[in-house]
Amino acid sequence: MRVTGPGVDAITELGYQRARPGGGTAAARLTVGRLDVATVPEGCDAVLVTGDLQGVAASPWGGPPVLLGVALADYLSVWSEQGLLPPPGRVGVVLAGDLYSAPLADQRGASGAVDDVWLAFAAAGCPWIVGVAGNHDVVSPDDLRDLGPTAALLDGTCVDRGAVRFAGVGGIVGDPDRPGRRRENLQLTSIDAVLASNPDVLVLHEGPPGDRIGQPGNSTIGARLRAQAPALTVCGHVHWNAPLARLGDGHVLNVDDRAVILTSSP
Structure with a gap:
């Protein structure tokens, strides 16, 4: 999944509510963009x-607001009918973590269960979902067990989907007494282990x-990756206004507060 396009082109957006610094909520827009890659996994169009x-955010199906990731999954069929995306059954999903919000979107840095987001993409018909947990996510492989082989929560592990190898390491470097954090040496050891599997995509x-x-990003992780960079590294945690960067022989795609559709041009 080597990047071939010059950048991410916006195709639509989704309105939502997020916590505002100092308290309360604020309106925001989730940009959905498109990026060309050389190939996508077999059995997928994107x-x-x-x-x-x-x-x-509000789901297109009505009802009270749901987690933004759930609303995003619900909108896939709507955007497909509008000709913006392939059918959800032809769209694989990669999740880079931090998918939780306080129910009223009025508390920054809230942590909680995010299995509903994974379940929503499966319910939308997506053939597979792979991803990692962020430092604000509460999720484990047991939480996703009902999805069977459709879902793969990666942490120092890898999985093949349609002849493409995805590897992933969740969490961040930090105080291990706090949730979602590891000592730097342990995080780097996990990254080294998955790089040894020669992944096409590192999450x-x-x-x-x-x-x-x-x-911005973790410069120690950057130094570790540069010598053996996969074709594509996906990450988040900190926001980039320009979501794409070069790293060694590959690219980094930052998806903090954005969604990107990877497609292969004929």
Whole structure:
């Protein structure tokens, strides 16, 4: 899944509510864009990559607001009918973590269960979902057991989907007494282990810095990846205004508060 396009082109957006600094809620827009890659997994026409969906939104099917990731999954069939996306049954999903929001979207940094987001993409008909947990996610493989082989929560592990190898490491570097954090040496050991499997796509929550101003990240992770960079590294945790950067022989795609559709041009 090597990037061939020059950048991410916006195709639609989704309104939602998120917590505002200092308290309360604020209106925001989730941009959905498209990026060309050389190939997508066999059996798919596209791959949806997203992360840091820390808000709530209305589902197109009505009812009270739901987690933004749930609303995004619900909108896939709507956008498909509008000709913006392939049918959900032809769209794989990659989740880069931090998918929780307080129910009223009025508390920054809230943590909680996110299995509903994974379940929503499965219910939408997506053939598979792979991803990692962010430092604000409460989710385990047991929580996703009912989805069977459709779902793969990665953490120092890899999985093949349609002849494409996905590897992932969840969480961030930090105080291990706090949720979703590991000592730096342990996080790097996990990253080294999955790099040894020669993945086509590496999924992280906390990723490397980009090669431009305004693309922050963990420089130690960046140094580790640069010598053996996969074709595509997906991450989030910190926001980049420009979501794409070069890393060694590959690219980094930052999906903090955005969704990107990866497609292969004929």
